[in-house]
Amino acid sequence: MTTQLQHVFDYDDLLTDTEREWQAKARAFARERIAPVIEDDFERAHFRRELIGLLGQQGFLGMHLSGYGCAGTGAVAYGLVCLELEAADSGWRTFVSVQGSLAMSAIHKYGSEAQKQTWLPRMARGEAVGCFALTEAQGGSDPAAMMTTARRDGDDWVLDGTKRWIGLASIADVAVVWATTPDGVRGFLVPTDTPGFTATPITGKLAMRASIQCDVVLDGVRLAGDAILPGANGLSGPFGCLNEARFGIVWGAMGAARSCLEAALERSTARSVFGKPIGQHQLTQAKLADMLVEYEKGVLLAHRLGRLKERGALTPAQISVGKLNNVREALEIAHTTRAILAGDGITNEWPVMRHAANLEAVRTYEGTDDIHALVIGRALTGLAAFA
Incomplete structure (x- = not known):
């Protein structure tokens, strides 16, 4: 397509120069890197993993967060990047959302300093991928009904349960897993190579075909005591x-x-x-x-x-x-x-x-x-x- 929509309202007049620069950068990336291949990727249900590092180089991953290698932009600049990426395909805005607004935000908001230093700089560069494991098949819109549990075993935590529709789980390096404990719902950082963690991509999708969503099984996943997100308590x-x-x-x-x-x-x-x-x-x-x-x-x-x-x-x-x-x-x-x-x-x-x-x-x-x-x-x- 060659037609570009002109706003009836002078919307650009509401933006700062920095916000316009972020939007222009995202629009160029979407049109040069995503648009030429997205129809084929959608047809083949192919996730183009090689774009992750490029998104990191552009500063789009966790861009609304401050410190730890994140760009620290304003909310409008982040929103404009989301708009431009989804103009190419919802799957790529979803990737940026799962990585930055869910997984990275959870660590940034609720993690210990050690957890932030371990994960956030690598995730901002696109060198590590995160996922956010909250939804369960029987719960859906009612996360209070979650059945995934975390119990103490000595100094360790042991997680058991299942999650569904977890974006990026099969390619993630770390999962933010939410589970019920005797003290309520808590979040845990689970390296995805931990024994007992399994992520299986969901097939047969007629939407979001160039993106990845998974079923996740946690079968006796054993974590050190410091895997818990200390700042997150309850839903x-x-x-x-x-x-x-x-x-x-x-x-x-x-x-x-x-x-x-x-x-x-x-x-x-x-x-x-x-x-x-x-x-x-x-x-x-x-x-x-x-x-x-x-x-x-x-x-x-x-x-x-x-x-x-x-x-x-x-x-x-x-x-x-x-x-x-x-x-x-x-x-x-x-x-x-x-x-x-x-x-x-x-x-x-x-x-x-x-x-x-x-x-x-x-x-x-x-x-x-x-x-x-x-x-x-x-x-x-x-x-x-x-x-």
Whole structure:
């Protein structure tokens, strides 16, 4: 595709020079390194591992964290990078989220100094990969029901249980594993070469095919006593990391939406029916206008959340508004674009069906629409309705 979307709002005027530089760098990386190969990778369900070190060289891994080799950027700069990577493919924004917003954030927020020094510089460079093992097959949106346990055996910890849909687990060097203990939910750093740790990629996926998600088994995994994350107590530990990842999704979904809208614009001016370009027909222009309105609103919402985050004022309910709205509207933009492209819209000549499939997965992980609606409902009424 050659069409580039021009904002109706002068959005760039809201950004600093540094933020524009990060966005430009991410856009160039996505278009030069990911876009030329992503359709083939998606078709073959191939994860291009050689890009990990290159992402590290660009400074994208854990870029919102400070110290330990991390770039220490603001939230908006990080969000813009997520947007540009997901404009190429959701799987690569997911990689950056799992590595930086989940695994690295858990170590940065809750780890000991020794744990931070051991892992964070290597992860920032892309020399080590992390995963975040919270979700279980029987729990899903109810992590309080997790059945993975950690028990004391002398000075050691022994972990047993299973996890599902764990991104990157089969290529990770370290897993942040959440387990129940007599003192509540705690986090543990598990080197993935520890006996009893097994990660098996999930096959048969029709979305996120250029990404890796796994089933994980922990069978008598024995860890030293200092493997525990000392700063994480209870479910507030993993939830603090999930909110970091959800923030990135708010931005990333708009990248997928922009890619689809650009495809719709290109098709609307290049293809003619009834003697004129389809973009000259009123119905098509109405669709394009509706898509543009929702895209612009989504980007402005993401920007607002980013500025709140930089002030330390961002709430979970606000993140839920962003995730619920932006993923839902990105999917609607993908569906409308598919209709504008007609039959060709289901081919990999265009990125639209790939984005639509990926967004179905994005809509599910880090909180479904229903869960985020209930978070917002609780903020409105003061009443929890999760059970």
